[in-house]
């Protein structure tokens with residue numbers, strides 16, 4: 380028998396992190412690896428936010444804080460949701476957590492019973508499935524089609540709902556595809572959800588600000604289902620604050636209180652100083668985000684131009700986030716110069732790492748085994764060089 384619990388043995392290591400580890404091993408050997416596996420802004424946290432954190436430390440924000448987050452921060456989040464998303468919430472509806480990741484985990488743990496089905500729109504962010512597994516739920520991936528930019532349709536959703544369905548999870552803008560649900564598409568989804576009163580939805584809006592089409596719609600804007608929608612957002616992506624670990628959710632008082640209880644037993648809430656920095660971030664508005672978004676848009680366009688030259692990539696144009704997610708199945712069945720076969724996206728990602736020295740993540744990690752995810756949150760010259768090398772390597776496949 381194992382020392383370790385069945386729970387932890389069944390849990391998969393994040394493949395994003397696994398690929399980054401392999402890339403670091405090659406780098407340690409002195410190899411110039413371009414790492415496009417991370418979902419991390421390459422910008423520093425804006426200076427006004429860093430200054431607020433320094434000040435907070437000196438002002439004594441060094442003690443335990445309220446479990447769901449400082450009241451003024453929760454009020455500022457409620458005001459942001461009102462101002463930018465037309466969502467009516469009070470501080471008691473908000474729980475601030477250790478990143479959006481913990482907000483998602485709190486919600487899954489608070490809603491899912493063993494055996495409950497959770498419909499996960501695929502391609503999905505790597506952690507959703509594992510969170511459902513930890514809650515002993517059954518995740519039901521529902522894959523959008525390439526023709527529809529991988530967005531699940533209302534019809535697809537309706538067909539997947541069963542009496543056991545408890546929760547639906549998705550991100551928009553989406554990691555890994557960059558797809559953004561329009562208001563009309565969400566209206567269709569809301570109509571379906573409205574017909575199944577046992578179904579809740581976890582709407583992950585962490586990439587809200589990184590949107591190239593302009594309009595961000597929230598599922599909670601549809602009044603008839605608002606009480607069954609949990610909206611998750613945070614500071615990691617829009618404010619380049621990945622290391623600070625601040626995210627939040629907005630939900631009914633009942634669900635928010637459940638998430639607070641969960642959090643009270645596991646982390647006691649997120650870092651005091653990071654929360655003060657998050658408050659400053661919100662007070663500064665979104666102009667620093669807008670500057671970063673311009674850079675992400677320029678890089679997206681540059682990379683899309685380059686991947687046009689790679690004949691085996693079928694790449695939808697991302698509307699948001701900072702990834703491209705080509706279908707690479709045209710290369711399956713080919714052979715590398717060393718004689719090894721390329722049969723899966725994982726084989727191809729490993730080949731690209733070893734031959735082109737570019738790290739990316741296999742689509743298998745996102746429930747899309749025909750695809751590979753490349754982060755475009757890297758410097759322009761690195762991106763240009765990465766896709767130049769990839770083309771050379773792919774051209775060697777026979």
Ligand code: PLP
Pocket residue numbers: 418477478479480481504550553554583585613614615621624625626
């Ligand atoms: N949700 C999605 C879709 C993400 O891509 C990420 C980060 O990669 C997160 C949530 C987690 O964000 P945080 O750093 O706030 O925990």
